[in-house]
Amino acid sequence: MREWQIKRRERTRHLIELGGLVMKSGLVELTDDDRAMLYGSFLWMADKLRSDQGEQASVLWKRRGKRAFEDL
Secondary structure (H helix, E strand, O other): OOHHHHHHHHHHHHHHHHHHHHHHOOHHHHOOOOHHHHHHHHHHHHHHHHOOOHHHHHHHHHHHHHHHHHOO
16 A cells, blocks of 8 residues: 555544544534534634643643543
């Protein structure tokens, strides 16, 4: 298999896994699959992480995510 094919498959798998997280979180149903709202919320998260409160948000979100994974 060519190197570009391997990289494309790895990228595709990564994107599918990220999409799975969006589904598992319940955001698709909560937003009625409104992609503009989902994208806006991702942009809000990115802004929060870049802010002076970014470290605090990162610790909080990571802790909550780890607990949710354990509960699956």
